[in-house]
Amino acid sequence: MHVVITGANRGIGKEIAARFVERGDEVTGTARDEGGLAPLDVSDPASVTAFAESLGERPVDLLVCNAGVYLDKGESIQTGYAPDLWARTFAVNVTGVFLTVQALLPHLRRAERPKIAILSSVMASDAHASGGSYVYRASKAAVLNLGRNLAVDLRDAHIAVGVYHPGWVRTEMGGGGAAIEPAEAASGLVMQFDALNIAMTGAFLTWDGRVLDF
Secondary structure: OEEEEOOOOOHHHHHHHHHHHHOOOEEEEEEOOOOOOEEOOOOOHHHHHHHHHHOOOOOOOEEEEOOOOOOOOOOOOOOOOOHHHHHHHHHHHHHHHHHHHHHHHHHHHOOOOOEEEEEOOHHHOHHHOOOOOHHHHHHHHHHHHHHHHHHHHHHHHOOEEEEEEOOOEOOOOOOOOOOEOHHHHHHHHHHHHHHOOHHHOOOEEEOOOOEOOO
């Protein structure tokens, strides 16, 4: 199986890549700053196009849209959340996902049972609104909506789409006080990706398989 993982240079993305490599799958990990991985800035259309072209005619069995940013931690509703935070966040967390999916559709169509896994967050859910982090929450809600609509439009192409909450993970983004280690989250996510099929396309699940409210 050929797996493409965006943002595979650190955190959850790096651990997901490690799980697939350990079991013998072919992994193409990407990173904006490369670091030995395939160069890809999901917010740059030219970079996305170049990456897709670099894959040639190779099928992609699973695309994991993991690359993301959380730029508005600690922002104040009185003085924070500047417009550029919104623009930069949505460029990566939403537009970047769409551009990557769009560019890799020909590669996904070449696979026997293609899948797309989009990492969102429980913070995208209206049922789990606890205030703050407006930019990040809005971007993750948007990419959840994007994923569910992609699931509808790609069903006839037999491309299954799942949207996932990776858990509160001890990464640079999640912080040291988070609940689980990246390796635990990654192992659970890989199990969910394996289980994804066209019958459950559009599902919004946690890393350990629980269904989330929208």
